[in-house]
Amino acid sequence: xxxxxxxxxxxxxxxxxxxxxxxxxxxxxxxxxxxxxxxxxxxxxxxxxxxxxxxxxxxxxxxxxxxxxxxxxxxxxxxxxxxxxxxxxxxxxxxxxxxxxxxxxxxxxxxxxxxxxxxxxxxxxxxxxxxxxxxxxxxxxxxxxxxxxxxxxxxxxxxxxxxxxxxxxxxxxxxxxxxxxxxxxxxxxx
Numbered sequence: 159x160x161x162x163x164x165x166x167x168x169x170x171x172x173x174x175x176x177x178x179x180x181x182x183x184x185x186x187x188x189x190x191x192x193x194x195x196x197x198x199x200x201x202x203x204x205x206x207x208x209x210x211x212x213x214x215x216x217x218x219x220x221x222x223x224x225x226x227x228x229x230x231x232x233x234x235x236x237x238x239x240x241x242x243x244x245x246x247x248x249x250x251x252x253x254x255x256x257x258x259x260x261x262x263x264x265x266x267x268x269x270x271x272x273x274x275x276x277x278x279x280x281x282x283x284x285x286x287x288x289x290x291x292x293x294x295x296x297x298x299x300x301x302x303x304x305x306x307x308x309x310x311x312x313x314x315x316x317x318x319x320x321x322x323x324x325x326x327x328x329x330x331x332x333x334x335x336x337x338x339x340x341x342x343x344x345x346x347x348x
Contacts (some may be wrong), residue, residue, distance in 0.1 A: 182263045191323030193218075195341025196295050201268040206282060208319075212268040213323050214245045215346060217337070218299065220287045222259035223270045230316045231275035233337040238279040241346050245323065248337075251295070253287040256314050258264040260284060277312040288315045299327060320345055 176257060193216065194209040208216075217237075222228060238248045252267045262270065264283050271277035271346040285293035288311070292300075299319045302309045305327040318331035320342070 190326060191298060191304050193295070193298065193321050193327075194325040196298070198293075199294060200286075200304070201264045201281045201283060203264070203283070206249075206280060207324070211247060212325065214247050215323055216285070216321040216325075217246075217342075217346075218295070218319040218321065219248065219250055219316055219337075220253045220255075220296075220312060221281075222253065222256065223262060223267060225259040225315040227314070227316040227333055230337060231271065231277060234279065234347070235275055235277055237337045238348070242279070244346075248348050250277070250279060250281040251287065251293070252281065252284040253312075253315070254284065255286055255288045259315060268319045299330075318342070 194212060196208045198206050198208075200206045217234075221231070223283065234248055234250070238246075248329065250271075252262075252264075254261045260267065262284075267284065268281065271281060285296070287293065287296045296312065298304045300310050300312065307327045310330045314333040316333045318335070318337065319327060320329040320331065322328045329345060332341075335341070
C-alpha cells in the first residue's frame, strides 16, 4: 500500500510539473511582442531596423499608387512633416493585395511617391499584407497572439496601425479615415 501511495504521488507530481511547463510555454508564446523585433528592406533595398525607432510613435500604413485613397499620401506627408521632430514617424508598405492597385516595382513606386506627393517618410519594399504570403510585420499587426491587443484584417489600402513609444500596437485605423482625422492627430499629440 505504501509503494502504491508513493507511485501515485510520483505520478501526480510528474503531471503537475508537466502541466506547469506547458502553461509557462503557452504564456511565453502568448506574450505581447513589439515592432522592434523586425528588420525589413526599404524601397532602395537597404535594411531598415524597427529597433532604431524606440521611443517614437509609429504609424504603419499599407499604400497603393492606383487607388481611390492614394491622395492620402498628401495627408500622410503633411502629418509627417508636422510631427516628425516630435518623436513620430510614418512607415509606408506598398502592397498589391487589393484589386492590383500597386503593380509597380520598388523603383517605380519610389518615383511615383516623390513625383506626385513629395513623400519623405520612410517607404519600405513592396510586401503582401494579406493571405498566405503575408509579411511577418503584418502578421504581428493583425494577430492578437503576437501583438497582444487584437486580431484585425487589413481591409483595403491605407489602413493605419498605430504603435506606441514602447513598440506595442495601440490602435487600428481603417482605410477611409484620413491621417489628419482628430482621432489620429490626438493620438500623435497625446
